[in-house]
Amino acid sequence: MRTHLAIALAVLLVSAPAFALTSTYGWEDGGTTLGQYGDITATNVGDQVHTGDRSLYLLDQDVGGTPQAFVAWVIGLTDGDEVTACFWRYDTTPGASPSCRIWGSYTSVGGTIDDYAGSAGGNSDYGPGTGWDEVCHTWTFDSDTGARDGLVIQVRTYSNPGDFVWIDDLTVTAPDGTEIRLPSVTPVDVTTWSAIKGLYGSR
């Protein structure tokens, strides 16, 4: 009996999934991005959505390169942490631009979202270009011997000034104990007592 219990416990410990945080964002509150690199315009719009009433419209205006829209930032990461991000994207040009990809970059310890600390790679798939499709990528965090603790999730648009795509329904999963920042313009923590009092008008 004791052996069986020990085996059961061992199986439980090995098979128990690590706790993870999952955050979602669908641009419903009017947000856009957390930041950008290169010449790109990000606008919260309602003319093309995957779900809800709003989405993110990205207009590529970069002449010489690939601009980036920062749609999430995960901080507090350590070596081996896995981060998965997915979003829905929309274009109707199969095999040609406009298109976009999901990509990642590192940020330095204690830095801002603009403190670039190297590319983290991404998903090279430009999508079918037949309307909405969901693209995902999983990164295994590399701290570069403690120099980095953040991962920026980017939308990269291709390829020419005037190209545009829509983005909606972002999902980010990261290990418990890290922090996922999204472009939301409303307070994330509405469960604090002061927020509840504010919501219900208590004195």
Ligand SMILES: [Ca+2]
């Ligand atoms: Ca939406």
Ligand SMILES: [Ca+2]
């Ligand atoms: Ca395309």
